[in-house]
Amino acid sequence: MKVQTKLIQLFDAADPFKMECGETLPEVRAAYETYGTLNEAGDNAVLICHALTGDAHAAGEGVFPAELLKEIPFYSAMKEGQPGWWDAAIGPGKAFDTDRFFVISSNILGSCYGTTGPVSINPETGRQYGPDFPPVTVRDIVHVQRRLLQELGVKKLVTISGGSLGGMQALEWAVLYPELVSSIIPIAASAQHSAWAVAFNHLTRQAVMNDPAWNGGCYTKQPENGMALARQIGMLSYRTDISFQARFGRGLQNPQSSDNGRADMFRVESYLNYQGDKLVKRFDANTLLTITNALDGHDLARGRGSLERAFALIKAPALCIGINSDILYPAQEQREIAAGISRARYAEIKSSDGHDGFLIEFEQLQKYVQKFLDEI
Numbered sequence: 001m002k003v004q005t006k007l008i009q010l011f012d013a014a015d016p017f018k019m020e021c022g023e024t025l026p027e028v029r030a031a032y033e034t035y036g037t038l039n040e041a042g043d044n045a046v047l048i049c050h051a052l053t054g055d056a057h058a059a060g061e062g063v064f065p066a067e068l069l070k071e072i073p074f075y076s077a078m079k080e081g082q083p084g085w086w087d088a089a090i091g092p093g094k095a096f097d098t099d100r101f102f103v104i105s106s107n108i109l110g111s112c113y114g115t116t117g118p119v120s121i122n123p124e125t126g127r128q129y130g131p132d133f134p135p136v137t138v139r140d141i142v143h144v145q146r147r148l149l150q151e152l153g154v155k156k157l158v159t160i161s162g163g164s165l166g167g168m169q170a171l172e173w174a175v176l177y178p179e180l181v182s183s184i185i186p187i188a189a190s191a192q193h194s195a196w197a198v199a200f201n202h203l204t205r206q207a208v209m210n211d212p213a214w215n216g217g218c219y220t221k222q223p224e225n226g227m228a229l230a231r232q233i234g235m236l237s238y239r240t241d242i243s244f245q246a247r248f249g250r251g252l253q254n255p256q257s258s259d260n261g262r263a264d265m266f267r268v269e270s271y272l273n274y275q276g277d278k279l280v281k282r283f284d285a286n287t288l289l290t291i292t293n294a295l296d297g298h299d300l301a302r303g304r305g306s307l308e309r310a311f312a313l314i315k316a317p318a319l320c321i322g323i324n325s326d327i328l329y330p331a332q333e334q335r336e337i338a339a340g341i342s343r344a345r346y347a348e349i350k351s352s353d354g355h356d357g358f359l360i361e362f363e364q365l366q367k368y369v370q371k372f373l374d375e376i
Contacts, residue, residue: 003035003059003091003098008068008075010114013147023134026123030148031056031072031107031114035090036098042155046096047145048086048105049162049169052234052291053283055113058105059083059090072114077282088362095362095369101158108169109144110136110290116144118286130286131217136294138165142172149180159373161185163358164329165291168298171337174314175300183376184314185369187321187358190333191300191307191340197328200237201292204230208285217286227285228276235275237328240354244268311340318344319372321365323357345372 008031017028033056038045048058055075062082064075084105089095096103107115110133118133149157157180160170167189174184190197211226213219248268255264301307320338322331331348338346347368351357358365 007063011148011151019134019140020137021135028116033105035059035103036101038102042153044102045154045157046101046103047157047160049166051164051166056105056107057084058086074112095366106145108141112284112287119284138168138172138298142176157181159183159185163187174316178315181316183317185319188323188326188329190329191337193296193298198296201296203233205289223285224280227280231276231279232272238355240325242352314341317376321347323349326355328355
């Protein structure tokens, strides 16, 4: 059964927002979608947090009318009726059952999908923030989400879940607002961004900034070549050699055009080019740099003494889910998180698709999540 479709909604906070870096945003907007019904007590809510280039459209079929596209032009690259990125996990009878829960999916601060970010208009200048948008942290993202939940009347969260950057948000929520969080389900995430993960983000940023069109972030047209290359680099960290070999092997895109085995493009090259082109059409370069820097700054221990002390602040039950083939956030990182949180358990998704397994292996995800939510 499909979840009831709702238009993306926009929330404008009444007060300015002071960020961790010390700068203040005079206006903050958040884009979000909701599924299901909030009960009178306001305590049946579930918060779903997206990853790096994700958005608020987590479930249902996308509806993007002209007036919405004026507010969020990057949605114009999406197809009408396109399912949400976690549609298989959200809805009646699914992992996050909308017959039981009021599910909220919120676009993060710094994004280009409706929440305030580099593509937003700075009310003090009348121009886009662009490269002048202040540095964002995962904690800033969580604080903006907290404002949104207050507006929606949420008094308690049954759980918070998401993969990758989404899982990092779940961890920070459990430390920053323990009185609101009944449980967390971080997936394929880390407690501290590793040198390995930082290295991949460094390469993606360098790809963008080395594009002549970058112009210090003051571009009039997206640095398309750099953005495309950045995405292709990222795809290598999201998947695995096993999945690429099984899907593409040494296949050629047009095998009839050559008899020497290489004059034509390999299918894997064509796939990477396609993924790069898709990101160019649907994302913003300054936004990519803003969010990858937020990822690299992620450290649950920052300002809390040590990672052990930070984990001790998490009192809620946790289901930490790793992916056995993930090379970006190896499963060992999820095991370490589970070992550090007093009321945590660990589960592992078996997949050949690496980090992207949390967007693919829905049958396994459903089994683990439903069992956890039924038992807490």
